[in-house]
Amino acid sequence: MLALDPQHIHVHDHTFHALSHDNDPKRKAQKLFSLSEVVHDKVGDARWAADLLGESLALDPSRLDAFERLFALYTELQDWDALTHCYRERLDRTSVDDIEVRYALIHQLGVVYREKLGDAPRALECFKAALALKPDSDEDRKLMCELLVIVGELDEAVDFTRNVMERNPLAVEPMKELYTLFLRKRHFDSAWCAIDVLGDTLAVKLTHEQERFLVGYSPMALEAVPGRLLPEAWDSHILHPDLDPTITSILRIVVPVVVRAKMGSRGRRERDDDLGGRLAEEQTDTTYPILRTFLDASEILGLSPPDLRVNHGMSSPFSVAIAENPTVHVSIEHVRELSSGSRAYFAGKYIALLQPELLGRALFPTVPALKSLISSAVRIATSHSGIWNTGDDLDICLRQAILPDEFEALRQIVKAALAMGSLLDVGRWSKLAEMSAARAGLLLAGSVDVARRANVYEPHYLGEPTSGEWLSDLISFALSDTYAELRAAIGVNVPNG
Template structure:
């Protein structure tokens, strides 16, 4: 039993008497709030104090201080049901526009469900809602992932973290979380790719265990890679899914026409001299590793190997040559500086660039040049009765070398595009073509860090992806299911039973 001071009882009786004759709700609410503090502070009755605060809010719902006191009192009483009801009531009285307050209330409500009641499903619901209000909240993201793991929903945990990661692939924390989740799911190849990105590309100091994991499954030399890609993997896994098919179709038709036009003006012997000597005929200690790399890379990708020609005037290790069959120029001096991994990256990338879908990227590497080519192609397809209105060099080249069946195919593609009102975003096509070729290079390099270092040697043209754009896209690809499927197909992925 509490021993009450008669003076306190007299004071409380006076207060109740005053309250019963006070018709102003706000003033009456203030007096009840004060009485609640007295009851809690002097008498120590938290339950009575909470009841008085409930009456306070019934009279004046705007009293945020009463809610704050109620939160504290119900926590002291460990009355979690009443605390949850209090939070929900406060939310009901909060404007939709007051996103910051709503976020704080929902976040705290989630903590009550998680820490006080152990109610994971309701806590998950709260943290989801909190993230809708504040998508960049690391705290709520981690709490949600932890709870999803606890309830055994690893698939949802990975999907959710991927969505967060997709907003900023350069962010470290989501990548760390994905690494841990991949390990829990026994997706060891995904985990290896994540730690590969973390270690060098994102400059995170790895643990001893992570370093051992990374080194233990280092990229495999191309000559030891056991598998090869099926032909359908080119369209489904290597080419970027957003590569505009209309632009690709136009370029597939007109690029061979331009090549024929340029080759048609010179004799075969002169063309051979301009291409330079074949590496296959000049095998030395310097040239053999290059030849072997391209042969192995072609076999792994399931594509024909290009002709390799020595060229002393290049400013980069490799360049696509204008020739009757797929040909790559090689600068022996530049290639000497490359590691085996970098050679593998370039072999994959340039073999990809020689394919009909991407050849235009190699032949017309800048966006202005590509736009000129597309313009000439559209003019060729839409001109009436063979009248060519432009005197542009590309128009002349197409006019002189295009075959009737090629012109008809071009007209059909352009006609369909015009009928659909398609906007030909050549700049975007160029970026995605570059990224598509880089995907093939990454697959053979086996490590994003190796691919990133190799890509520094490449020339850069107007409209190319910036270094940040390139890295962002390649990180996304490096931890994707698509990339993991490619690695598994050629036999270099970390097995699930490791």
């Protein structure tokens, strides 16, 4: 014969009498909720208490306190399947606008799948959903990254951590995680670039092994670099992919026109004298390293070396000169202060700035000046030649110096842009042009920290990238596959074997 606990009989009897004559669902739900507490606290039957709460919720789905109680009971019972079902039910009854509650439920559901059920795929889904609600959650980011590693999705883990890092490239923890992931993938060159940023730029104290790794693969001197870039690498890997092609095309036409106009009718000797003496003519222990750096840099980048001219009146080490041929002015006084790494950075950057796509950035370094040039170009391209006797000085300069084939090419570019309704964001173009040149400099300097120190010597104008924006973009690039491919192409990468 089955023995029954008198307490159970009493509670059953109480339940029957309390509910049999009550037709109000909310009151019944409240009584069942109270009864559940009695059953759990007095009788000690967590399963029965959970069943009563389930009945309470069926009668009154709005009772959030019943859900909270159920979460505790199923945890006590270690009934993880029931607990996950309960979390999902609670989510279904939560407004999409209630971000805090939804985030807490999804995060906790992910924890249950991860820690109690060992269901990595479902836990991943939860942490992804939690991050969609709170993208800055470090805890969910770490948990998700760990799970991606566990399930063997290292590529996705790297992509995910890179995306997180790109939102804040100066954040230390994502950078540490990315370093570890690169090591797991045996991408040692990218791991070196990460540790370079961590150790110097972000001032993180490195372990002894990390220090050895960093120092053991220090940037290579330019004369020792074995490889050189193919011509197509300029468009595919160095120019920023978001650089507006319409603005670039306009500047490729009008900048040489302005240079030609400014050179005017002066004779070649007079123009040559205005540029200053050639650096080669003053070759000394100070000037030879500069010459050698630019020659080596040009060879590595697969581009022609510029003419180097001495200019003692500058406030910065280098500047692009207005000249018929690609020319860089050099301040011997300022260059003496530079390390070999800084010289390499500047050589790469200024050789890049001399290319037709970026020359406008070099000769019109302020955004207002660049906007004036683009505006003049658009005006003359959309005006009938009969009214070319009006306009500002820049308009007149362009109209007088532009050749018929240049004008027709400009007219077609502007016509196409207007037909498409293009918005010419000159300020953004200027920033991305600066960053494109900085990428070439970084490749030759071989270190974000070296590039960062060199950038201090540059003049900075209103509308340029701030120092934080500049550094963030350079760090993102330094940890990209694009940069890794460039380093491998010139043979300065840490072998992945």
